[in-house]
Amino acid sequence: MRVVELTSGVFHLQGGVNMGLVVQDGKGLLIDAGLDKDAARRALRVVEGMDVTLEAVFLTHAHADHFGGAYLLQRRLGIPAYAPPLEAAMMEHPIMEPVFLYGGAAPIQALRHKFTLAKPCQVDHVVGSGPLTIGPFQVDVVPLPGHAPNQVGVAVGDVLFCADAVFPTETLQKHKVIFCADMDDALETLERLPGMPYAHFAPGHGPTYEVGEEIADICRANRERLEAIREEIYAATESPRETGDLVQHVADRFDLQLTTPTAYYLTRTTVLAALTSLEGDGKVKAIVKDNRLMWERQT
Ligand SMILES: [Zn+2]
Incomplete structure (x- = not known):
């Protein structure tokens, strides 16, 4: 330590x-x-x-x-x-x-x-x-x-x-689809963090970031990753898709190998958080058809 x-x-x-x-x-x-x-x-x-x-x-x-x-x-x-x-x-x-x-x-x-x-x-x-x-x-x-x-x-x-609130570059590179329960809140937190009145930002993983460019850069990288995940999911709903399809799609697009149920369920949570965010923007909707829950694009 x-x-x-x-x-x-x-x-x-x-x-x-x-x-x-x-x-x-x-x-x-x-x-x-x-x-x-x-x-x-x-x-x-x-x-x-x-x-x-x-x-x-x-x-x-x-x-x-x-x-x-x-x-x-x-x-x-x-x-x-x-x-x-x-x-x-x-x-x-x-x-x-x-x-x-x-x-x-x-x-x-x-x-x-x-x-x-x-x-x-x-x-x-x-x-x-x-x-x-x-x-x-x-x-x-x-x-x-x-x-x-x-x-x-x-x-x-x-x-x-x-x-x-913010993950280091190594985590972005290794885990790619970072864990998130509420994507809108996470994005808003990342937006606010660099402007908060502190000199040193000490996260739960990775190094300390100093005020200014250091914290701004890593927050931007995290934000861009979450936005890219959300964008990939939206792109995939060109035709209606089940949640499992979207998990696979996101993992494939980010070159992520999910090898355990835990990794799968963690990734699925972030995918669901992205879907809630897209639903809030009026972009997708959950519909049930032929006893399947499908994510359908709205705009
Ligand atoms: Zn945590």
């Missing part, structure tokens, strides 16, 4: 999944908890190495790779967790993540692994947006919806821990 000090006492813990650490008066606030107990232990080693007592953990959104380690922190240290509404409910009932992916039904075994089904944690404080005091820490909770329905960022001074 690479420890990058962004401003005095504000650290970006960079690994497979990043975390944030704010230190003040010998106390620490952790932002996100990693995928599992191993990730949480790695963070704890950093905290202990600084001779700091962890006060609380703030969880930005209910994806297993960001809150899966929280139960270990709570079991070991008894610290409170903070999270935004809805996301908090999913952290306390993590089965909802694979249930959502699987369309509301009891999920298949393939969706019940630690990447989609975390251990539950207890959210002691469900928090809205705006200023928030946690022990000695003054932070700002910043709504960043889209990637997850109610995702938030945490601002400390001029650092914004911006969760999965």
